[in-house]
Amino acid sequence: MKHALRQSMGQQLSLTPQLLQSIRLLHLNAIDLEREVARALEDNPLLEAEGDDHAEAEAEAEPAAVELEESYDFAADAGSRDFVDPGVARASSGLGDDDPLARCVARDTGGVRQFVLEQFRLELKRTEDVALAEWLIDQVDDAGYLETSVDELVRSAVAAFGPDGERVRALREQMLRLEPVGYGAIDLRECLLVQLDARDHDEAGFDTAKRILLEHLHVLGSHDHNALAAVLDVEADEVICAERLIMSLDPKPGGHHVSDPQQYVIPDVLVRKGRNGAWVVSLNPLTAPKVRISPFVESVLESASDESGMKRMRELLQDARWLTRGLSMRYDTLLKTTQAIVERQLAFFERGEEGMRPLTLREVADAIGMHESSISRITTGKYVQTPRGTFELKYFFAVRLDGASVAGVAVRAMVKRLIDGENRAAPLADDTIVSLLARQGIHIARRTVAKYREMLHIASAKERREPGPTSHTSLRANAPMRHAQ
Numbered sequence: 001m002k003h004a005l006r007q008s009m010g011q012q013l014s015l016t017p018q019l020l021q022s023i024r025l026l027h028l029n030a031i032d033l034e035r036e037v038a039r040a041l042e043d044n045p046l047l048e049a050e051g052d053d054h055a056e057a058e059a060e061a062e063p064a065a066v067e068l069e070e071s072y073d074f075a076a077d078a079g080s081r082d083f084v085d086p087g088v089a090r091a092s093s094g095l096g097d098d099d100p101l102a103r104c105v106a107r108d109t110g111g112v113r114q115f116v117l118e119q120f121r122l123e124l125k126r127t128e129d130v131a132l133a134e135w136l137i138d139q140v141d142d143a144g145y146l147e148t149s150v151d152e153l154v155r156s157a158v159a160a161f162g163p164d165g166e167r168v169r170a171l172r173e174q175m176l177r178l179e180p181v182g183y184g185a186i187d188l189r190e191c192l193l194v195q196l197d198a199r200d201h202d203e204a205g206f207d208t209a210k211r212i213l214l215e216h217l218h219v220l221g222s223h224d225h226n227a228l229a230a231v232l233d234v235e236a237d238e239v240i241c242a243e244r245l246i247m248s249l250d251p252k253p254g255g256h257h258v259s260d261p262q263q264y265v266i267p268d269v270l271v272r273k274g275r276n277g278a279w280v281v282s283l284n285p286l287t288a289p290k291v292r293i294s295p296f297v298e299s300v301l302e303s304a305s306d307e308s309g310m311k312r313m314r315e316l317l318q319d320a321r322w323l324t325r326g327l328s329m330r331y332d333t334l335l336k337t338t339q340a341i342v343e344r345q346l347a348f349f350e351r352g353e354e355g356m357r358p359l360t361l362r363e364v365a366d367a368i369g370m371h372e373s374s375i376s377r378i379t380t381g382k383y384v385q386t387p388r389g390t391f392e393l394k395y396f397f398a399v400r401l402d403g404a405s406v407a408g409v410a411v412r413a414m415v416k417r418l419i420d421g422e423n424r425a426a427p428l429a430d431d432t433i434v435s436l437l438a439r440q441g442i443h444i445a446r447r448t449v450a451k452y453r454e455m456l457h458i459a460s461a462k463e464r465r466e467p468g469p470t471s472h473t474s475l476r477a478n479a480p481m482r483h484a485q
Contacts, residue, residue: 021322021323021326022325022326022329022330023374023377025326025327025329025330026329026330026333026374026377026378027377027380027381028381029380029381029382030266030268030286030287030381030382030383033287033289033330034287034289037049037289037291037323037327040291040319040320040323041291044316044319044320044323045316046293046294046297046298046313046316046317046320047291047292047293047320047323048291048292048293048294049289049290049291049292050290050291050292112144112180112183112253112254113137113138113140115179116137116175116178116179116183117133117134117137119178119179120133120134120171120174120175120178123174128161128164129167129171131161132157132161132164132165132167132168132171133171133175135157135160135161135168136153136157136168136171136172136175136184137175137184139153139156140183140184140254141254142254142255143252143253143254143255144180144182144183144184144185144191144252144253144254144255145184145185145186145187145191145254146172146184146185146186149186150169150172150186153168153169153172154166154168154169172184176190176194177194177198180250180253180254181194181195181198181253182194182195182249182250182253183253183254185253188217188251189213189214189217191251191253192213192246192249192251193210193213193214195249195250195253196209196210196213196245196246196249199245203245204241204245205238205239205240205241205242205243205244205245206242206245208232208234208238208239208241208242209242209243209245209246211232212228212232212239212242212243212246213246216228216231216232220243220246225239225240225243225466228243240466265383265390266284266286266287266383267284267287267383267384267385267390268283268284268287268288268334268382268383268384269281269282269283269284269334269335269338269382269383269384269385269393270282270283270284270384270385271338271342271349271384271385271386271387272386272387273349273387279342279346279349281335281338281339281342282335283331283334283335284385288331289327290327291320291323291324291327292324293317293320293321293324297317298317301313301314301317330378333368333370333374333378334378334382336368337364337368337375337378337379337393338384338393340363340364340367340368341359341364341393341396343367344357344359344363344364344367345357345359345396348388348396349386349387349388352388352413353409353410353412353413354410354413354414354417355410356396356398356406356407356409356410356413357398357406357407357410358398358399358400358406358407359396359397359398359407360397361375361376361379361397364397378393379392379393379394379397380393380394398410406442411437411442411444411448411452412452412455412456414437414440414442415433415437415449415452415453415456416452416456416458418433418436418437419433419453419458419464422464424464424465424466425465425466426465427461427464427465428461429461430446430449430450430453430460430461431446433449434446434449437449
């Protein structure tokens with residue numbers, strides 16, 4: 001083997017610790033950023049958080065914001081929605097952990113069984129009754145139904161608690177009306193009846209719904225409006241209202257109320273419409289912690305002699321400068337990225353999802369002069385609050401749909417609008433929706449419409465069909481004649 005030396009020229013990017021830290025700060029979400037800043041404040045004595053002594057100055061100063069001139073002319077009321085603050089987890093009101101009301105409101109310590117038990121503890125005074133209620137809850141299955149008959153339940157309670165066990169019958173009646181309503185029912189009919197009685201009795205279809213549950217629950221499963229209308233001697237429209245009311249009830253009160261700890265989203269950026277009609281983009285101060293280096297300490301270190309004891313302090317000073325510059329770069333990149341997104345998605349902010357246009361990371365990166373990877377990092381896990389809701393920044397990067405000049409999100413919104421405005425007696429088939437969209441220059445396949453229906457949890461045209469009142473009346477009028485024949 002012959003060895004030789006070759007000389008070549010090339011470029012190589014060396015990632016300095018400062019650059020690595022800046023990249024990591026871009027990627028952190030609001031919670032991780034807060035932890036990172038808190039750790040830095042604890043480890044580096046040269047850093048300090050900007051506290052109350054700067055509050056008045058910040059209140060007088062204008063917030064960091066960018067106004068965007070409108071380039072679209074849409075309806076005047078499109079952007080006049082109220083600005084909704086995000087849900088933010090609040091601290092407790094001072095109630096101790098042993099307070100039953102605090103535990104009841106929390107709902108996150110033991111699922112539906114614990115939630116029902118806490119309600120019992122609020123209403124029952126005797127310790128014996130609480131113990132009996134806890135035993136009663138154990139006799140309910142995961143769906144929310146009693147595992148045995150009421151008589152057998154009473155016999156078991158008497159055997160376990162003596163004469164006090166007779167009270168289990170009254171406790172069960174009380175439990176049926178706690179939250180979730182209907183928990184502990186014997187069967188589906190009792191469960192739905194209890195929930196119906198808890199609703200407004202003046203609600204459309206209430207009386208008919210109660211008659212259906214009491215007398216004709218077996219017919220309800222067939223969705224035969226004509227048969228129910230004939231048996232109940234009411235209009236078919238009233239049967240439809242009653243059926244909708246029944247379908248809004250919960251057939252499994254124990255299966256859908258197991259509460260997980262709630263997740264809250266605090267937006268990193270705020271987008272609102274200014275008084276002059278321009279869109280304003282600003283950072284959320286709650287997710288933009290500010291740190292600084294004490295000017296006095298910095299000046300002392302700069303003028304200090306090169307002693308061995310000052311080496312460590314200068315290293316801490318350099319770390320503090322890197323952190324403050326990294327945070328400044330993060331905030332600047334986040335603001336510029338959001339501004340570029342809003343500029344390109346103005347139609348969305350004015351008209352909603354139907355105005356969403358295709359957008360890629362490269363478009364935004366080219367607009368602000370950064371790499372696509374940086375845009376990907378700054379938009380991952382970052383949220384923006386708008387008058388139309390709170391969204392992750394990634395949401396605005398919509399893919400162009402084949403056959404259409406708009407994004408798939410916009411086409412999906414159009415499909416929903418067409419179905420919402422259809423005649424229920426003659427619902428729009430998927431092929432019809434394809435034709436209607438084609439008239440607007442959007443050419444997509446029928447399977448695409450079907451896919452969007454499934455994403456929106458919308459049934460097919462056949463399942464959405466509701467008979468008109470005229471046809472119902474004529475069928476009911478002919479029913480006695482058929483029997484006579």
